[in-house]
Amino acid sequence: MGAYLLQRTLLMVPTFIGITLIGFLIMRLAPGDPAELRAAGGLGAAAGGGISVEKRGSVDEAMAQWRAQYGLDKPLHVQYAVWMKNLLTLSFGESFRDNQSVWGKIAERLPVTVKLNFWSILVVYLVAIPLGIYSATHPNSFADQVTTLTAFVLFAVPLVWAATMAIVFICGGDFYYLFPPGGLESLDFSDNWPIWKKITDHAWHLFLPVVLLSYDGFAGLSRYMRASMLEVLRQDYVQVARAKGLQEKIVIYKHVLRNSLIPQVTILASILPGLIGGSIIIETVFSIPGLGQLGFESVLARDYPTVMALFTVSAVLTLIGILISDILLSVVDPRIVFGRRLQ
Amino acid sequence: MCWRTWRFVLALLLLIGCGDKTEVKLSDAPPAENAPAPGKPVTGDWLVIHSLSDPEQLNPLTSSDASSSEVNQYIFESLLTREPRTLEFKPYIAEARPEISNDKLSYTFKIRRDVRFQDGRPVTGEDVLFSLKVIKCPLVNAPFLRVYFNSVVDAQLLDPYTIRFATKERYFLNESVLGQEIKILPRHYYDPDDLLKNVSVRDLLKDPSQLNENVKKFADNFNKNYNRNPMGSGPYKFHRWKTGQEIELTRDPNYWGKGKPGIDQAYIDRLKFRVVNNMDAALVRLKSGSLDYMEVLQPVQHVRGTNSERFNREFKKYEYYAPTYSYIGWNNNHPIFRDKRVRQAMTYLTDRKQIVKSVLFGLGEVVDSHIYFFRPEYDKTLRSYPFDPQKALALLNEAGWKDTDGDGVLDKVIDGKKVPLRFEIKVNSGNAVRKSVALVLLDELKKHGIAASVRELDWTIFLNDVKNHQFDAVVLGWQMSTTEPDAYQVWHSSQAANKGSNAISYKNSRVDEILELYRREFDAQKRIQMYKEFQEIIHDEQPYTFLYVAKRVSAVHRRFQGVEVFPDGLRPIDWWVPVARQKYVNTVSAQ
């Protein structure tokens, strides 16, 4: 087992290098210049009245100074090497926008994104697994067909549409006000509130975002669960169990279920990389200060260190996720030994 | 998650320890209608201000965005300020306006003796000198502010409360630069080890590599460690910052200027800058009581979302002009736009009045000049170009543009080649209004045989192209101030080659002359005359198609008294709430 772990970890290294290289190249090769952005007053000026006349003047030398300060004038491979070296000492550098430690910014927002995704994964599993089981145990029944169709419909609803409809119709504005249109907590949120009040407030704010993040998971996971259960149900040993006279319920819940749950574990691995990308839209629409929003803003502001850091964090999370799910699979499925399925 | 929990635990401990229980009691404010006359200002209550985005950081010098200056304006003060209504200079930290030497190169300020920083220490000339040193230090991350001080070359303390600045050229705005742009920083706080003690302003003019170790250490420390903890002499102290959510300032009960004439008095106990990135969400929060003040309502919101009876009972809207204007810049070096008749034709083809009515929902005025609409320097006798496609076509024909091949697009022979009247208008992404303007123009041009196209670019790429003159036409805006204008940077021909603000490469020797003389003129009336001529030339040449100055609409909760519109906008510092209508209450405040 130890050797397997080591082998897998070593194999991850080239992957990791590949990922960071791609991210780095894209950021550097794209046109646009963070120095110029600072000169023009930041992103606010883009949406606002325009460039400030007063603070212009001959800012070229100022920008050259600034670039030199951040090492942006060195050749590409040197910049990459410097960045990798810093990475290995676990220092992501400082954001161009405010000189704050990048890791600090990420750490500040990580809990928010984690919370959001944790709840949505939980909700997805809690809803999809029972649905899948029901569908598989009553195949082609009316209920099964309805759930299948609903699953499809939900799968097809674009997130941008659902989020926009939510904001337009039920978050205040001209129609109904059922949920807050954004943020994590009410304005007068106080640390002195009783626990139940704090939890209710958070739940009220997170409800829509979590639902929006999870509805397409219902479809995917329940279909997958159904399919894998159906496959297991066809297996010989299930027939044997029935023939032995075991109650159907025991057959299902003791034998079939356990074996069909196994593949669901691997889905978890594919969910982790979505942590940053998937929440971008939700966090932007609902003003939630998480990693997705940070990523989007940093891209627009050409904040190279932050973007690179987010890329890397996401890559690491994914690789860890894949490793964990492989390990779990080996542990849980006796047919798989060290990642290789026994023939 | 651990970090947050620890902070919370720590906060709890502190709360228990110090007995500073700031509990919030939300009392329902009675409706506005039958409120009695306000009476004298009292302290109390909170003001929740809408902020579109989090500031990058709160270091008063190194931050370059509008959000941070919005917060810092309550924390820091300067030698002079402007009287809100007349915009005349008013002494603030200084006892009086500076004494200016006859050669106009020396400015001497006497500093008040009763000014204190928020931690109680007195403000002296040392601090003012220090503040200038920080600005001039090339290693401090404030290159864009520093450029502004290029002509300031020295500062000396004549006595502990008198400072003399030396500039190297005559420029009537130097008083403004020195008086208003130097935010007075407490030396003992921002330079606790007194590293800059033996460094003079002249030393800082040297090449950065020749600066001594102390300066490097200081700059490093200053750039890195003061982003979240500003401290100045102003009436509001920085309290805390929940990243991405809100910044809170509290009123300093021991403010040095309390009760003193001529100094802004503060009444609101807490200023909370609440971040809501989405304008629609912000409006909803305003209506539901989570926000008290939105400085900018979108035109659509003003026209559609804020006119119900309920809204008007709780909020009052204020309309006023902000000193910004939008324009279409024609690349004056482009073969098509070299001819001023073509540029004039473009202006005739832009239905500016209709744009203001439809795209801005009527919230704006057409402008015809670079000067702020409400300044005395603005030439009101200019006759605005109307929307007149016939005249435009006549001008284009005169300039040689005709549709000779029946493909629907005008063309002309330039340098022996037949060139269609085709060009690209660049706009930046992120500004829906300017994009709409470009699209409207496009549509109109197409009807008359001009094949224009619009290209939307990311802000930084866009700026790069503008700077490097890589465009045919751009839609942009300028943000100015309500104080004396100086059009040099934008219109002088020297500012075209050095990638300055003269992006359209405008060149006119008479205009150059006027702009130079103007800077050296200290008599206001003479300056107005000079600029009249300047504007007439520009009006004839139409290097820009000037579009409009937009009106700003703000919404303020009615419980706030003392709300007035000034040339510079609203001044929340003056506002207060009568005790009976205060919404947020601190239980401990004998202050």
Place this chain on the structure above:
Amino acid sequence: MSTNPSSAASFNSAALESSSDAAATTGGLWSDVWRRFKRNPIALAGFCVVFFLALMALFADFIANDKPYYLEYRHKTYFPIFRSYIVGAKLGHWPAELLNVDFKKLEGAKAIFPPIPYRPSNINLLEPLEPPSAKHWFGTDKLGRDIMAGMIHGSRISLSIGFIAVGIAVMIGVILGAIAGYFGSWVDLVISRLFEVMLSIPTFFLLITIAALLPPSIYLTMLIIGATSWVGIGRFTRNEFLRIRNLDYVTSAIALGVSDRKVMFKHILPNALAPVIVSVVLGIAGAILVESALSFLGIGVPAELVTWGSILHEASTTTFAWWLAVFPGFAIFITVLAYYLVGEGLREVLDPRLRGLR
């Protein structure tokens, strides 16, 4: 996976006659597929919607246009829509009297207009943000542009982005997967690492980064969506190739000396395509979703272009204009749903394990 003896047998004979056209033999499989597909009413419904949308996209100019089909003006007849195609192809020019005119305002003219007499780019500042009415069936946006016209022409953009992006993805994925599955050993190792890299990259984030940093253009959007979504197809192809490569007919073909390229693309590939086809259909739906997300965020779409996502973008900032949110979103939804249903239908038909259950 394919345990169907009849197809295996037919391919055996194909391998022996190495010159036979694999496509002709697969004809047998595909008409079988189509027959069984037709029996699934839901999938069939999806297919009809897909077909209808394709038609709408193809004939958008005839459904929504500010020029009439037929015009009688000053005793002459014209066909302006066709004429605009001719002028556009530089094969002709407008007659002087029709140059840059507003066809709706021609005096004394008799004209037959398309059902929606607007182009999505027609700005009308006098009618901004109108709710749905007889004049504008789906309302207008803030510049007075007709939403229905925008949606009809927008379908062109969405569908073409979908097809081309997936086309790119298929090319990359199939080729890489085929090479990995066929050659095995270190080639497979390297390419599998590449798969892993692409899988670990936060794709949406990457897309946003590229789209936001480069000047907006639909071609670029197609390219980058295609270049980031080929991994699924690649993996399926690789697995199929790995499996099929060891089948008898393939090993015999190799033994007979058939070149690698021929074995891969003429013998193995047609059999490996089943999961790929399903991926293609689902991929088109996916690409449409991604494009709408990008234009919703305001990136990747040039300024003049009206796409379903860009209308939604405006909807999110003008919340009282509910028609901006409802219609384009619904269109995306129906399109994506249709493709999913078709894809699912195909999957059920092509996957032999499920054949028995139906």
